Amino acid sequence: MKGNEAIAEAAIRANCRHFFGYPITPQTEISAYMAKRMPKIGGTFLQAESEVAAINMVYGAAGAGVRAMTSSSSPGISLKAEGLSYIAGADLPCVVVNIVRAGPGLGGIQPAQSDYFQAVKGGGHGDYKMIVLAPSSIQETVDSTFDAFDLADKYRMPVMILGDGMLGQMMEPISFPDSADRPTYDKDWATTGTKNKRRANVINSLYIQPEELEQVIWAREEKYREIEKTEVKYESEGLGDADVVVVAYGTTARVVKAAVKAAADEGIKVGLIRPVTLWPFPSEIIAKTAKNVKAMLSVEMSTGQMVEDIRLAANGACPVAFYGRTGGVIPTPDGILEQIRRMVI
């Protein structure tokens, strides 16, 4: 399936029945797919009047206890930042897909990874995080979508799937996991009506006393520390005897893999770390690796965003270089190989 369709179908199979969206290239197929499928299975697809409205519909539906989702691309995600902050502040689960395009501003529709900061640092106002999953194959977009709904429910927080236009548009064979094997989550906090049997539930992010709000925020931080311990996911290869390790995610990691293979063919000892979760970031493996290699290289479709987190994790143990293309340009395997060659001279 096409990446965008795979995400949509996976969401449905993960029991998402409420999708609210607004068209923007290059993720429109997610909405188009939902528009066709949801009415047939008794679900809700609603094209909102704006991205702002769409994320707030998600906020309402998530508050009412259902699995809710929206998708957009970079400029649209900026508009959704307000709602994301509210959802995080009210401790509600939801899944948001960002099929990243080039920015800033209207930018362009070609693939990019320039929304890394926005995604992993929260995106909206206030102290909060989202779990950010960065698949690099269509199968992984499917698995990430299932994981995203489970993680969202488990931790009661927004989870973002960060893809790019290439992943959204390309096609690969896939298989779907069985939703029957997944855990279920009790949502006794949801606004479903008291039925005159319990106290009223309130979904809210407002706390009158600063100390009270501070306490809530620190409690949430504890949850984040727990997630950093237990939910980090990455793929690595050739770390054992590597002189140079390349770090890349998503589409870029696919190109990097081709370059790493070619470098190995030339006799260069090169390894790869591919973060699957961008937050929580695989800092531990990077810290460990940094102590045993001559240098690391971050390759991104941006002017260098993830490289800052790599440098923080490496903490000076080795130099961390950066190579990137941006504005909608995908790095080529030979461009990356050239960088790897330079690093071992």
Next chain:
Amino acid sequence: MIYVITGHYGSGKTEIAINLAMSLEDATVIDLDIVNPYFRSADAAKMLTERGVRVIAPQFANTNIDIPALPPEVVSALQGDGNVVVDVGGDDDGAIALGQYKAYFDTAPYEMYFVLNQKRPLTAKAEDVVPLLRSIETVSRIKVTKLINNTNVMGLTTATDVLAGQKLADEVSALTGIPVGAVSGRLEVIGGIDVNVPKMPLDLYMNLPWEVWNKWQR
């Protein structure tokens, strides 16, 4: 002759359009895809032009903007004497763009291919394929003349997959009365299979960024 290539997203329309255009004399490819921003005939424009195939694509195809403005050359190509291959966007969503050109198909000879890929979840069964085919006909306002079995799972395709696709194509044919015009795919996959329709071997041109490398290495 005008050849219109329609089908589901990911059925392989673009590969067929490119291969077909290169096999024809005096050919023009019209990239009429208004729904798909990447992986389109316009991607192969340089290669096609070098081989003498004229390419007409939306003005902004493969740029950073998604305005699907169709160029006026489409009309002159459809009225000309040469062969024209129209690569249409996926599903009925993409086929809508054809509707405005109905008048030219009323007067000129044309073939409209419906490309089938049995490995696509939404077109795996005849009961799903027929409504899609019919709605493509409705919005494009022209009739499908041939089915093409292009069943594939990209590099992993086997002869068994293609034969399963052939069975589906036969079922769709029985339900619609539209004949199966060809089976298409890479020669090493379809070469050995036994079917009673013509084979259309394809060279694949729509590569992913990391596959460009492999090609370069070859």
Next chain:
Amino acid sequence: MAKVTFDENACKGCELCTTVCPKKIVMMAKDRLNDKGFHPAQVLEMDKCIGCKFCAIICPDVVITVEK
């Protein structure tokens, strides 16, 4: 027979109730303050109350209970 009861400490002294009483018996207690620091509304001549509920209907703070 009718009676109005004021939840006096909930009163914010806005005086709206005094303007709608057809019998003009709802008045502000200018001689005392409630817990909030307002002069609360009160009825001294309860025998004139007809239980029309007007004072309760216009009260923005649900201070008044009416019996009849």
Next chain:
Amino acid sequence: MEIVFQRPKALADVPFHYCSGCSHGIVHRLVAEVIDELDIAGDTIGVAPVGCSVFAYNYFNVDMQQAAHGRAPAVATGVKRANPDNIVFTYQGDGDLAAIGTAETVHAAARGENITVIFINNAIYGMTGGQMAPTTLVGQVTQTSPYGRKIEAQGYPIRMSEMLATLEGPSFIKRCSVDSVKNINDTKNAIKKAFQNQMDKKGFSMVEILSTCPTNWGLSPVESLGWLRENMIPHYPLGVYKDIDGGEKV
């Protein structure tokens, strides 16, 4: 003697934070009375806005969700779509509904979203301290129209009921006022109809309620009622603007 008027059950036993004489309290009570009379507290979900009534979630004994400024109709849409059998209402002021949330309001109405909207129009921003609202009258002095609202500079006040009544989605739109006992009773009937319509799945209903803001108007509560009558009602005529049941219109 029996009790003929008391605090409705759907109203939480919490004192309002509103200023003395603020009509929010009246409307809160009316909404709670209607919820009691229709016996829907167990199925009702309220959506609180940003504005003076931001704490509305504290005042009703029903499930509540607090929304971002202007987004209440979108949030209510999400709640309603998640569980169509729940009764969902929003409670919004003029800044929330008619300025920052105009798009959400218009589109929820156009969709005929089966929700009930309670719209408090007091011609001023209360929460932030008396700035010009989209419904501020021409000539009205506010913190951000210190020389009075001028048409050349700030344009005209928006009549939301009239505007939304042009749409096909709404089933019921009425403008009411809380300046007198008679009008308060009328407001309650309108609110009741707006909830009943939702129970009968008739679609979007809105009750616009002309209200006072003594603090930011700089008038006593009693003077405020007079100001409302003399200035607001002439510009915002009371009455039914849309009723698919064929009620008499303005």
